[in-house]
Amino acid sequence: MKTNTKSKKVNKAWLNDHVNDTYVKLARKEGYRARAAYKLKEIDEALGLIRPGQLVVDLGAAPGAWSQYLRRRFAPAKAGSGGAAVGELDGTIIALDLAELEPIEGVRFIQGDFHEPATLAELQAALGGRAVDVVVSDMAPNLSGIAASDSARMALLIELALEFALINLKPTGALVCKVFHGSGHSQLVELFKKSFRVVKPIKPKASRDKSAETFLVGIGPKKR
Template identity: 60%
Template structure:
């Protein structure tokens, strides 16, 4: 009974969520686009000419937003613009993703050599300006186990960034307040000169979700 009440409550909140309605109106695949939009507007992360990698990209709303920012054309009334982009977007996910114009999508695990080889073929000689990650592990409700899973996902993004980011590049990852959060922040501080938490308004108040932004690598490759 309690589970049914919870599901009904979540569905009610979701249907009445202003960001869900906005996403539907503007053509974004998920309300998550507005989390990235708020952080980008605060920190000026996304600029024309950049190379941007979207880790855990499916269903694609973050890649849609990035494409808008790099777009050279005019808006068609939804999340998509015509005219190509000034820059490069590479999206990776274990799950399939519906195509987005001008976005290179690689399906697979970015820890695997075969996936990294595909990424490096697309990049060529270019280094990455920005890595964004809205990845979240499947949570079990067991605090210690979930903290370890969250930390692992953040570790993967940090490791990826150390290998591929420009020295003045940035990494934005989703994280959760709770056990293990301070350790993740410390790892960011070891790798980046500037580290800041971000909690956009589009991130639900009830959620422990937050984002960590790291800028400027301390040790360039």
């Protein structure tokens, strides 16, 4: 049986980079499930989006690093530096993902497909008519390797997150959304500009240089 030597070399190189990654090591040390926590942390520290007492919706939450960060931001000051992963919580976090999420104390999790009306209805029911302070979306489709198809599927997820945010955010609320540079990126930026009073594109240091990943932050939704 033939083996794909090139593929093995690529996988070995990726694994080596991953193991030696500064943010991977930091995540292990600080108890985060993934290095992605530091992407949201950097965005939050730059723009001051997350504050105790808020209602935040985490879309594409698995494996849970962003919800962990939010939970620590909502921990009282007496919990110590960086907050706490368990115990008292000043704020509400509702997480959603198609994949399973290992429970995080105080985080309400909804498992379902964000494309499906039934999932959206469950999410709306969880909100209980309350307006949302911040929506964070790390959603991304399973990539097929076909650029045009992957771009279209990513754009659809972003548009769904944007629609949800515009319906549910407070007038001062914010949406943090993962996007990718490539086909359709400029159109998404324009869509954000039409939808929010302030738009900030951010490439966190925790986002790998080789990745096309970046984030758009919209603050102050305009009337739909």
